[in-house]
Amino acid sequence: MNAETLRERTREFLDRNDPATTDRLEFLRARFDAGLAWVHFPEGLGGLGAERELQNVVDQELAAAGAPDNDPRRIGIGLGMAAPTILAFGTDEQKHRFLRPLWTGEEVWCQLFSEPGAGSDLAAVGTRAVRDGDDWLVTGQKVWTSSAHSARWAILLTRTDPDVPKHAGMSYFVLDMTAPGVEVRPLRQITGEAEFNEVFMTDTRIPDTDRLGEVGDGWRVAQTTLMNERVAIGGRPVPREGGMIGPVARAWRDRPEVRTPELHDRLVDLWVQSEALRLAGVRLRQQLAVGHPGPEGSAMKLAFARLNQELTGLELEMLGEDGLRYDDWTMRRPDLVDFLGREAGYRYLRAKGNSIEGGTSEVLRNIIAERVLGLPAEARVDTKVPWKDLPR
Amino acid sequence: MNAETLRERTREFLDRNDPATTDRLEFLRARFDAGLAWVHFPEGLGGLGAERELQNVVDQELAAAGAPDNDPRRIGIGLGMAAPTILAFGTDEQKHRFLRPLWTGEEVWCQLFSEPGAGSDLAAVGTRAVRDGDDWLVTGQKVWTSSAHSARWAILLTRTDPDVPKHAGMSYFVLDMTAPGVEVRPLRQITGEAEFNEVFMTDTRIPDTDRLGEVGDGWRVAQTTLMNERVAIGGRPVPREGGMIGPVARAWRDRPEVRTPELHDRLVDLWVQSEALRLAGVRLRQQLAVGHPGPEGSAMKLAFARLNQELTGLELEMLGEDGLRYDDWTMRRPDLVDFLGREAGYRYLRAKGNSIEGGTSEVLRNIIAERVLGLPAEARVDTKVPWKDLPR
Amino acid sequence: MNLLYSDVEDQLRASVADLLADRAQPASILARCETDKPHDLDLWRTLTAELGAGSLHVPESLGGQGASAREVAVVLEELGRTVAPVPFLGSAVLATTALLGCEPADGELLGALGSGRTVGALAVSLATAPGSAFPSTVEYTDGVLRGRVRSVADAAAADVLVVPAVGVDGPTLHTVRVDQAQVTVTPAVSLDLTRPIADVTFDGAASTRLTGDPESALDGALWTAAALLASEQVGVADWCLTTTVAYLKDRHQFGRPVGSFQALKHRLADLFGELALARAAARNAADAVGGPEERVAALLANSLCSTVAVHAAEECVQLHGGIGMTWEHPAHLYLKRAKADQIALGTPGQHRRLLAPLVDLPAPR
Amino acid sequence: MNLLYSDVEDQLRASVADLLADRAQPASILARCETDKPHDLDLWRTLTAELGAGSLHVPESLGGQGASAREVAVVLEELGRTVAPVPFLGSAVLATTALLGCEPADGELLGALGSGRTVGALAVSLATAPGSAFPSTVEYTDGVLRGRVRSVADAAAADVLVVPAVGVDGPTLHTVRVDQAQVTVTPAVSLDLTRPIADVTFDGAASTRLTGDPESALDGALWTAAALLASEQVGVADWCLTTTVAYLKDRHQFGRPVGSFQALKHRLADLFGELALARAAARNAADAVGGPEERVAALLANSLCSTVAVHAAEECVQLHGGIGMTWEHPAHLYLKRAKADQIALGTPGQHRRLLAPLVDLPAPR
Structure with a gap:
């Protein structure tokens, strides 16, 4: 797929879907189905398996034609963090269920990673998910969640095995924010505003089919999410x-x-x-x-x-x-x-x-010092001990 | 001893020793013998066992009378570091041998602590002292030594047992700077000057009678020296x-x-x-x-x-x-x-x-953080391993 | 020059600290500052009635405690440490010192302010640097006052205002009762939640004209306040450092107390050092009030201490991580106080400019 | 605007770096700078003859390489990284750019400078900021030059000086051969050991008067040099960071590599960040030479990069501990270069003052 072919294809799409006369949501859905949403995604999932850079070609053509966009600032977490993670770790069923409404903005996503006790040290998350038949029962508190009050879905990092070292005992889920036991409270900041929320989960049930990645592999899945956050x-x-x-x-x-x-x-x-x-x-x-x-x-x-x-x-x-x-x-x-x-x-x-x-700036300095400058890491005391035995 | 008594005593001393007519060195020796050198030192060792603060009284009287002083800037290491250490750890013989000419400035002292591989980490010193009959044979390199080229004596920190953890294997000596095997080289600095020296010792012989403190107790002796440096x-x-x-x-x-x-x-x-x-x-x-x-x-x-x-x-x-x-x-x-x-x-x-x-400012920040603010020390990796097995 | 705290000062500090520990907890301060009565006047009456905090540097002959500015500084330090919302700066420092500069001083009013029965404020913008030109936004003509003063500290709690105004024959100073229709006090939305400011409008207000030299009385109040505010800033900085150190000993991440991470330790050590310098400068400024070195000492202390307080408060928020960004945690009250104090009575840059000629470091050209 | 290094520029860099690795080692540089011939003219002739470094931005029509200021910047970066004592700044940047600004340019002299056979210098104080008034310490009367210029970079190595002088009809520019009795070049004791400065006295010296606009030729040289010096400063800072990181990986204290201590890691991370900004600014300045943004880009880059280079060099000395304070270790050569470069062609403060009106940030009053 080169730029010319793609430009041609976009123009054909515009011929079939006149932005001036098409309903906004219908237009966005059609764009997704035409593979013009994110061209580097696979065919059938809003893309064409093309180079990421070629997206510019599509965006320019559509903007020139006065086409509506999917208001990316409002759904940044879905686009920037949930989508690449679902693409990398989701089942076919999950990908087809989640990506289209995510991209069109019909379903807003939020991210449930940080906790009061797990900020810079994200791998310390303590929100417990316990297996219960085909489901998981989740209890815990997340914090600094933007869009939680408008979100339909969340990406959620949990502790499924407290008896192994912390990086090994996590699992990653998609959480239905309308499920019983999910409570969202605004978190007021020093500005007076509440941009963010606290999210409390109490025996909230998640079907195992909403797990992303293997049980115990949550840290690796989360790394994909975070890497994509940094790219943004x-x-x-x-x-x-x-x-x-x-x-x-x-x-x-x-x-x-x-x-x-x-x-x-x-x-x-x-x-x-x-x-x-x-x-x-x-x-x-x-x-x-x-x-x-x-x-x-x-x-x-x-x-x-x-x-x-x-x-x-x-x-x-x-x-x-x-x-x-x-x-x-x-x-x-x-x-x-x-x-x-x-x-x-x-x-x-x-x-x-x-x-x-x-x-935090402190964590970023560590990253620069160790990964960029290659300075030796400090001895870690928290990587071999079972999570439940860590001092906190 | 109160201020008045002391003032009286100083005046009597001045009556007996007229600064205008007494030779400088004779005057200083007499002052030492009269216990007016450092009044907080014991009697017989230049003092009167008085409060340290009372020294001001003596100094004022003597200055008013135009008495010569012992040029304390020139012999700061002897006065500030060697003397209190000798007082605390020396034998009677050592005290009587060293303190008088130290105080009068007849014998200049220098300090042989830092090494190229032991700067901030002074307890890592590697200058070896090996027992040889009634003597010790010393080999190693010291650095950042001021006054080494004019010094008659040095206080010297050595490694006497490399097989125990570093703090436990040091011993502390008085070194005769004129002894064979001692070589002093100027250490030029970025200013162009050489304020300091490097001192090399090669099979230099020190009689065991010139040891200060017990064998293996050198770190504790050195702490006394350093504490007195900070007071200054x-x-x-x-x-x-x-x-x-x-x-x-x-x-x-x-x-x-x-x-x-x-x-x-x-x-x-x-x-x-x-x-x-x-x-x-x-x-x-x-x-x-x-x-x-x-x-x-x-x-x-x-x-x-x-x-x-x-x-x-x-x-x-x-x-x-x-x-x-x-x-x-x-x-x-x-x-x-x-x-x-x-x-x-x-x-x-x-x-x-x-x-x-x-x-260094970095070490001082550690000291403030840990000793003043009470913040937790970092885990140490170097305190339980034999000195010889430490990475360097 | 005594830069220590005397035993008497330490006893005063302990009494104030005890009372504030009991009555000025962060949660209650936070709750109060969102009401329409942000000042805690009950606490203020206790501080004045029981501890004499309202008239410390007022001579005994005028019914005061006959102490010195040093004691005022000690109280300010404790108030900084708790950000207790009492009108100490407005009433007991600014208004009181201005009244003390009048000749003869109004003993009755000083007594009322000292007792806490009456609250005063000095009707100048809190941002006014000492040495500024006599304010001219209020006019004194035909025996009444007209004009407006913005951003007056503690005015919303005041019963009486000390008002500089320009009359036909030049600068004048007045006391004005707030409970008259011709005076309007409008609370502003204040960055500093615990030291509310208000705008005051005089629309033909009746006043009592004070005798003596109005310029020197006002100037004296501003110089004294600038000198003493440094102690409040030391209190703010001290709370921030102490609280952060305590938090970092307790907070664990990566299986370690966060306070064991060397980069943070070094930052706190630096802050400790800044605070040591700030405290010496603040004590020196308090000691120098009324003496020949007053201005140099005040400018030196205020420019340094306001910088240190802001730095301490900013580090406090940062090193608390997310929790420090929340409304519930008191760190923001100190950040807001520190930042407002940096502007109050002149910014550090203004103070340095005022200081320069006094220490023979002339500005260019 | 291209802020990257092109392939051609990378090749040039590699060639220069190879040569300098071979011929400009710290020990030999240190030994040389204590002799009475501190410039390495053999190295300079190799750089010019083999790599064309003496005439990079001289058009091919004038016998140069026909490259741009970007390539000059790349060479300066490498020279900063090695503090090689060659007269690049004086001859190939300052003198050459001034000559290029004359109309017509003296092709023969440019050719001689470019080949390295002849070394040039611009007879202005190295501390002169671009935009300064035309220097007036040298007079041009009766066809000869009289006067004195202090602190001229690379003058001690120069055969020919480009000399601004004031004649009866105003500013003039001249070339002056040094090998005449009426010219005295006295080496000064230079803070920067690897870029020696000298004082030059003209006592009725014969000259060739250059044609064209002398003010714009001189101005062009100073602006170009200021823009490009930022790249040298990036080179200095880069060496300091790289060397310090390497040392701290290797140096052990307390049984650990010193580079594993977090407080030091954070400082080096900050330095890395400063360097990233400095490099972008320096590349931008090199790219902008001769264009409409030249002055903004030059002032921005030079004020930032000189600050970063000094910071990097100071951290380099500090984090090397005692060894960094010794004459034998090369760190001091970089500290001295960085500090001298901070003053060269104007200090950061001067640059900010020059920049302000260009970006509509007017000075007070």
Whole structure:
């Protein structure tokens, strides 16, 4: 499949399915069935078994024709994490059941991995799944779950064997979020909002047919999920001042009265670093495009978090009296999160999460040191002991 | 012994020994014999068994009378490290042999602890001492030894039993620096100077009577030495701008043409931190004076090193073109070292050593974290294995 | 110069700490700060009535405790450690010090503030740096006050405001009762949940004009407050360090206490060092209030301590991981206090600019 | 905008690296820099004659390689990685770019510089930031040059100097042969042992006056050099990181490789991240030379990369412990280069001040 053939095929699809007259959902379903959803997926599962890069060709043609998209930001967890995992580990039946409504957005997915006692140390998860005939009974608590309150399905990491070392005793399931015993509670953050949820499961029944991968192989399945999460980071190109530097630079331009020499030098320094980070992202994508992905992704996330925090901290100092004020402490449950949204105080507080969510900066530094620089790992004390005997 | 009695006694001593007419060395010997050298030492060993704080009384009286001192900077290692160790672990014979000429400065001491393979990990020393009749034969290499080329005696940490864990197999000696097999080589530093030396010992013979402490107890003896080294740090009061901030602030005042807003804010920030460090030193001495020494000493050394490095780095930037120049790369062997001495380039390079010498900043952070904050130590892999089997 | 805590100061600290341990727990503070009465005035009355915290540096001749700024600093340190929402800064520091700067001082009002029966506030923006020009947003004409002051600390709890206003003959200082129709106090949405700010509007408000030098009285209040706020910042930083250390000893990941990971240990050791410097600077500033070195000491301490407090609070949130990002955990109360304190009475950058000429480090050009 | 290294650039890098691995080992560099001939002119002649490194961005029509500034940057990166004492910056970058900015360019001299037969230098202080006023310490009157220029990079090795001088009719640019009695080149004691600087005095020196716009020729040389120096700084930082990582894998203390201690690992990870940003910025600057974004890209890259290089070199010394403080270990050569490079062609602070108006971040007032 080359670009020309694919472009031709997309145009033919558009001829058959006029976006102007077709119902949005019908259009998306038809697109999936035509293999134009994610062309690198297999035929019959929304794809054509083509190169991943060729997706651009389809997207351009469809966008030019004014076709609706599947609102990827809203269903990012399904697209970015659940789908590749189902593709890699799902049975044929699972793939056919889940992927189409996942892609069209008819069914929203969430991810149930982190727990209060298993954050950076994800392999310590303690949510217990106990075999009960053809089902599993699941009890435990998950945390930091976005979209849990709108999700139909979840990908779920559980402990099925506490008597073996922690990496060996996990299993991975698809959980029906409407099943009895699933309770979703909003988790309020320091911003006042609740972007995330806690999810409690109490004797929740999951049929064994909803297991992904072998019993005890959950860690390996989860690695696939997480690897795909990382790929998603730093994805799209950003224009100059497209990140957190944007609102801060605008505030500087708009308010001559707040300018001081000290703030000026700090701001220009952060501008320099922000632009260098953006260029590093451009460089990373250029490396990917020629098939030589560099190891800089983790370092970029580190810099992203640090710069967001320094910039927003500077902004409050710059605003002076206005920096003493907040826009609104009302508890809300936003569907989408925009780090740059709302006012300076919100940005300052929200940015604190950037060095925690999606891998803490501390864990990322370990990864860079060990996997990129090849520095020796520290001795592990937790890999040979049965999970139940670990100190916690 | 109270201050008044002591003052009286000092005056009587001055009556008997007029500094104006007495030979310097004779005066110092007489002072030692009168117990006015270090009043907290026992009688007969230069002291009176008095409180350490009372030494001030003596020093003030003697200074007022124009008495010579023992040039304590030149013999700091003897006074600060060798003497307390000899006092704690020496035999009567050793105390009487060594302490008087040590205190008067007739015999200079140096310290042979660090080795190329035993820096932060001092307990790993590999300089071998092997028993040979009434003597020991010593072979090995020591490094970072100041005053080695002028020293008559050394305190020396050796490995006497490689078959036991490292802390258990060391012994501590007094080494005659004029003994056959001792070779001192200057160790040139990045400043161009050689403040320090490497000392090589090859089958050097030490009589067993020059051992301090029991065989195998060298680590405990060395701890006494090191504890006394730490007490010496941050000892004397410093006036405002008495440290590294001084030359940098003076350069700012003297050279209006180098001033920029960016440098200004950095400089004032460093002035603030320098003055706070000075105040922390004042506070520490006030705590000591009321008998409640705080644990801030290590933290102050950390800050001292960091500020010296930031200040000197700033100074070179400030000097611009002049910062591209150095005063002199000639290899010299200074007797005394002044971190503030010479020009800006020298200060910049020399300050790099401040975070290494006398305990690296990394080791100090461990000490603060574990001993002050009580954070759990990391698992040790080197404390139960015979020294000879340790990886190196 | 005594940079230690005296025995008397330690006793005061213990009394305040005991009371706050009993009455200012994070959960209750958090619950309160979402109500429309974010100040804990019951606690404030106990602090003033039982411990005299409302009039520590007021001379005995004016009915106060006759202590010094050092004791005020010790209380601020404890209040920083608990972020207890009492109007100490507004009433007992800013308003009281301004009143003490008037000649003669209003003993009756000082007595009322000291007893906690009446709460005061100084009607200037909390962001005002000492040494700023006399504020001119309130006018004093025809015997009444008109104008607006934004972001006044503790104004929402105040019965009486001390108000700088510009009259025809220049700067003036007034006391104004809040319970008149011509005064409107509108609570702002405050970043710092435990030190609420409010905007105050005067629309022909009646006042009592204070005698003495209004500029020096206001200036004195701001310099003293800046010097002492450093101690509050030390309290905030100390809580953050202590709490984080305790959490990391307890929290396990990878089968180990998280506090055994060296990278975190080193960061906490650095924080300990920063705090040691901050504490020396804050004690020095408290000791120097009213003396010749007051301004240098205040600027030095406030620029350093606000930086250290923010750093400590940011590390506290980060090293708590996810839990530190939640509303339930008190870390955010300290983060918000630290960040607001960094702006309060001037930012570190402003303080450094004010300090520079005092220590002969002239700005460029 | 291509921020990668092209295949041609990678080949060039490999050739340069091979040669330097053979001819520019730390021990020999260290020995050389204490002699009175600190430049390795044999190595320079090999680099120019065999690899064309002396005329990479000189058009083929002028006898050069017809490559771009990108290739010059790649060579600078390798020279930074080895701190080889060759007059590349002075001759092949500063002097050559200034000559290329003249109209018509002096093909003969460019050819001689490119071949390495003749070494050039640009007679401005190495600390001069791009955009500075045209230097006025040398006067051009009565057909001769008089005056003094301090701290000229590579001047001690130069046969020909490109000299900015002020004549009666304003700025002029000249070439001056060093082998005349009226020119004195006095080596200075240079902080950077591997890029010696010298002071140059003209005492009625004969010159060839260059045609074209002297200001734009000089400006072009300084902007290009500033853009490209960032790549040298990347090379310095890269050596420091790589060498430190290797040392810490090997060095054991407490029975473990020192590189297994988490606090050090995190610092090296941070350095890796800084280097990733620095490399992107340096590549961008090299790519932008001669284009509309040249100045923004140069200032961005140089301010960032000089900071990163100094940080990397300082960490390199610190994490090597005592051995890093010794004269024998090469770390200090990199520290000195990094620090001198931070000042060369302007400090980061100067660069940020120059950058601000270009990206619409106006300075106060």
